[in-house]
Amino acid sequence: MGDDPVGLLDVLLGLAVVAGAATALTARRRMGAVVSFLVLGVLLAVLWSRLGAPDVALAEAAIGTGVTGALFVDAVTRGPPAARPPGAVPGAVPGAGARAGVSGALAAVLLGAGLGTAFAGAAGAGAAPGGLTGQVLGRMDVAGVEHPVSAVLLNFRSYDTLLEVVVLFVAVLSVTATLGEERPRHPAPAARAATLVWFCRVMAPVLVLVAAWVLFAGSDRPGGAFQSGAVLAGALILMDTAGLGPGPDHGRLLRVALVVGPAAFLVVAAGGLVAEGEWLALDPVWAGGLIVAVETLLALSIGVALTVVFLALGRGRVSPP
């Protein structure tokens, strides 16, 4: 697909993505920037599926646009009112003057041109197309899962995934550190709108079901722990917005749920060393079961981690661990 001449659809999609990014970056008001960013997220999800990457499209929609979008909208709408920089237009973005615009645009064009030639050079002469595709597809029989991307994530390059889950855990630690000693003041759970409570009671179980389906689909088609974690985070955030979320006394439960994913990964890593002589080694016989077990706990930890980050942003109801 890579080297046939570019089609109309690709040109339109590329231009739409660049236009969306330009709007998001140069919007005059914060809310406008965030809305454009959400539109850009949707366009990117379409772009990834167009480039033959369904896993990435699913992750972009669930995490890149879903959770990140929720974080941005919450930051813009619930921020302290005075925080919005005073300007003629409420929420005007300072520094968006004409002179800055021209020099910024010039710099962007130059940088873009430079990067463009670099990328074209890399993809051009003598590049090694396909990279490790053959290696991965050749070893799928002992990988424990049928879907190549899940096999790479949780078996061939599982060390990267372990470090990445630690990055998410570190994010939760940093976020809860800024809350300081005093527990966030829990606003008395105001009577939530009846429709919201009803909607949450109906949708939360459905969302958890979708999260479970996405998780277990990951072994033979696009899906997996990260996308399922994001859907789970959506369910938990919805429950919290409707006032049904975990209360302050669930702090310890949340803390355990956060740690259980990476902890299981470390236990499997040590088990691999003891059994096979190398860290993270998975015996082909046990690989399938171990991967699904670790992936389930990972999805739980990722879902809770994303929710705690969201709640800490709004000094949410729950007392983050």
Added chain:
Amino acid sequence: MTAGLLLELLSAVLVVAGTGFFTVGTLGLVRLPDLRTRLHALTKADNLGLGLVVLGLVLQAGSAGAAAKLLVVWFLAMPASAVVAHLMSRGGGLSAAGSAADGPGTPGEGGSGGG
């Protein structure tokens, strides 16, 4: 006119009609003055648009499972947009009292930079 071609044609017509409704919805979002009229335009046009697009794709869906999943997308989207529209029309009413941050009638802040 083999059945396959007919199916192909029908789903194309449905999808195009769906996108037509989306365009009308977006036009409503841009042109209409205040929050409630915009919500009115969005929820009606977009839901219908999504329904038509989904039906068009269901005709092309390979297996029954894929068709079922497409319909689930629509069934999840409809209540979500209805409830969100309801809450927003009560003035950003997370709580029952409806803290009138933006209050009905004044143009909502959002939607200015629509893509």
Added chain:
Amino acid sequence: MNDPSALLGLVVLGPLALVLVTGVLPERWLPPVGLAGAAGTSAAALVLAAHVGRSGPVGHDLAGWGPPLGIVLRADGLSALFLALTALVGAGVTVYAASDRAATGDHPRFWPLWFAVWAGLDAVYVAGDLFNTYVALEVVGLAAVGLVALGGGPAWGPALRYLFVAVLGSTLLLVAVALVYAQAGTLELLAAGERLASSGWDSRWAAVLVVVALGLKAALVPMHAWLPPAHGSAPTAVSAVLSALVVKAAFFVLVRMWFWVLGPEPVLAVVLGLLGALAVLWGGVLALAQRHLKQVVAYSTVAQMGYLFLLFPLTSAAAGDPEVLRAAWGGTAALVVGHGFAKASLFLSAGTLKSVYGTDSLSELARVVRPLPSVVMGMGVAAVTLAGLPPSLGFAGKWQLVVASVGSGQWGWAAVPIGGGLLSAAYLLKPLTVMLREPQDRARPLPESRSASLRVRYAPLLLALVPLVLGLAGPALPDLATTGGPPGGGP
């Protein structure tokens, strides 16, 4: 099972387990568990470093898949050097943090975030895979931002600026890794280097991306503006860790990419050398102008990092002469280790004075009748290493850099260590004279607002003495630094 290559995984997965444990434990258990964990981690790292020193580089295939598919961990001489530095300085800072709560921003989150930085640093030093290096740098970057944020209100702004710089650097590094993978077809470091060397691909663009990305994270002038506010407003133990260790991880990855993967670029090497010289000059001048002790020490980090970037022009001008290469590598190694210990000690001293006297502004500290003698002694000894006076490692490093620049016929670079030494002596002696002089107006002495425990007063001095003793280690350091040296650039 106890083959030494398993240590490669232990130095990373050990601290990761500690991150989870200290993230969950109640507060009163954290200092003891932290001390025990730090002891274990540094022991593992030191045993690994000794093993590499004795019998050369060691590798470990993770998850049982050999390269190029799986990820391989590898430690050669350079990794061993940085691992040992992280272990020793890390242990010292942990002892200091366990005995003084104020040094940790008075917050239990210090311990898991600190072990996350430690695990990330070890992961960077033992990574044998390009993308793995990127993810390890992300762990270090985000944990460091979290640690800076522990400084409370005034630290949140600088922490956010630090986050922007870290992410911009990482994004550019990821693009460079993508370009290399597109060209080489493998993510494994050594194999990618060999394939790029034989493929004749013009890797200049990737080299520029890597230099900008890691120059940002290593605070190379003119990309240094984020460092002083971040390191200045962070709690004491955090500033010590950031300046002594975290900034060096970016330099380490730049060296890896430069010598092992992309191959030296002569023109870019001279540019890096000039920026390093500018850093030494500009950082020194700014340090002289500061009125707060922690800012002086933070700007001194920007200045001292400049010396390390002389490695690139000296090795590319050495044209394979083993004597010059050994001097360049040995000199840089000595400066890395010397700066690590001395800077950690200096920041701990500055933090102790700040917590005891409530301020680190030099004019206020001048009113102190007799500041803590052991802490001021520690600052003096650290100044000996940073200024490069014999017998410290600073001197050994600068001497070898001069030998390398003379040996390679490029006399110009010799001016940087010599001139830089004078400048750093100037900005380090200024705060010392403030401490040692008789206070002018005896009427308003500044009282001790808090008492400092014994360990807190003597830890900085101990840390500052280590580079002096190591200065006498002679050839041990250059040998270690050049074990398993780079294909083109090493002896």
Added chain:
Amino acid sequence: MSTLEWYLWVAAALLGLACVRLLLARDPLVRLIAINVAGSGSLLVLVALAARTDPPDPVLHALVLTGIVITVAFTGVGLVLLRRAEEAAEAPGEDGAAGNGEGP
């Protein structure tokens, strides 16, 4: 101009725009959006290179997934820091010094 080259140019445009706005924009929220756009640009390079072969390269897709999760982690911390910094600036007395507030 092949499809691959076109998408590499789109990625270069995203990266160029985002890096400039990340450095020049004064409002931290716009800089956080620039982080995400720059991240998407770098991931587009990876996915475009992966699409050169018919079954796209699964290793690159796994790397991109890792990149997306890391970007959301950084964005979360950035937004919380932004919120705290603004709250501190707005009400310095009340909760400005959550820790012991050391500072120059």
